[in-house]
Amino acid sequence: MPDAKANAGSKKKSCFVVCPIGDEGSTTRRHADWLFHEIIEHVLEAHFTNQFELIRADKIDQPGMIDAQIISHLLDDDLVIADMTELNPNVFYEIGIRHMKELPIVHIVKKGGIIPFDVKLFRAIPYDYADPTELRAARGDLQRALTAVLQPDYKPDNPVIRARGVVKLAESAAPETAVIQQQLSEISRRLSAIENDDVLSIARYGQTRADIELEKFLSKRPPGGTALIVETMDYITEAQLSSLNSYLRDVWRDASENVAIYTFGNLILIKFNDFISDTRRNSMVSAVKSHPHVKNIKIVPAQNA
Incomplete structure (x- = not known):
């Protein structure tokens, strides 16, 4: 685990939290506040003292266009933590921007939540505020994820990075390798279509x-x-x-x-x-x-x- 005292005098890293926020007093806002304070902030204060400045879109005090500020945080911050719960379109748009930048991002989702096919293969930390055991487990998982991100040799991995690797491979692949790649791409496309049938139903009709x-x-x-x-x-x-x-x-x-x-x-x-x-x-x-x-x-x- 990083030494909190050794980092107390150094410049803080920036951690931007991406999640559905909702209107003041709404269930979504209460969920966002609970996640922000009881899991993310709790872990940073307990295990990474004075190492991170924690930021969420509605907590940005600087004047200016909020969408431009959000994109700046996605492009420049040291770490992004993204909550995929509720399948919020803005959240996935922001996740996509971060993936394109190929910088560290930690995915989290409420236990039992849907994870779309394109990011399903990448680890997402489950959490549940109804069960104290699940809460402790989520805090522990997030602590371990942040510890890994802070390692000097850490290399991010996401669908965009994988896709770019596939493109580079395709450009130099032999004919027989290209055929295998095409077949794997078709399998992936069909699996994605099956998975997204359910995801589209959820997004369009509010189904779970x-x-x-x-x-x-x-x-x-x-x-x-x-x-x-x-x-x-x-x-x-x-x-x-x-x-x-x-x-x-x-x-x-x-x-x-x-x-x-x-x-x-x-x-x-x-x-x-x-x-x-x-x-x-x-x-x-x-x-x-x-x-x-x-x-x-x-x-x-x-x-x-």
């Missing part, structure tokens, strides 16, 4: 990975009887989710023994294979809605399999 997986499941196994989709609160832990699943099984088995429960991220599908009266169903829905970890319930009409 859980939405997409649940839709695929229902298209293959449509409910023959009553079905319900229970949406949990956004920041539910694994232990809370397990407890909620047990609660749902207890509640719905009072209505029917022939019930199946499936979990897709923060969505829980409850399928019945026999008839349940509307009165009984509504009573059970009310009971589930009162649970503190339940956000919403949607009734799925029965379909002919």
Whole structure:
């Protein structure tokens, strides 16, 4: 680990944080502030004292055009930490600029978040503020990543650097090597298309990975009887989710023994294979809605399999 005292008197390195920021008081802003202070700032202050000046777009005090200032930080700062959570277009635009510059960047993403195919092969630090264990793990991972970046022999790696290497190889490749390269490029293109089908759905319709997986499941196994989709609160832990699943099984088995429960991220599908009266169903829905970890319930009409 770098010696904090030895670096106390030297010029600070600049660390620019790229993330969705949102309006004051919004969920996105609270998420951005939490990430900034509880993970990034915490790690820098605890393990890299006086080594970094931490900057985020909304915290730039200098007069001038904010977009030009952001690009300057992306081009010139010693380090960029980019949060890919929410698939924010501005974030990925800024990541692309940093990749083109071939300077150090650390990718992070909320646990369970979607990572587009083009950057999926490159390490992203997962974090989760709902679980103290995950929080400590994220801080440790970020500390190790920053330690690696500060090494004199550190060499950045990203899709742009790889692509430039491929271009240089293609320019000097023998014919048989060029054929292999073309085949690998086609495989990569097809994988990217498959992956981006889901990513485009998320960006265009506001869907999550859980939405997409649940839709695929229902298209293959449509409910023959009553079905319900229970949406949990956004920041539910694994232990809370397990407890909620047990609660749902207890509640719905009072209505029917022939019930199946499936979990897709923060969505829980409850399928019945026999008839349940509307009165009984509504009573059970009310009971589930009162649970503190339940956000919403949607009734799925029965379909002919």
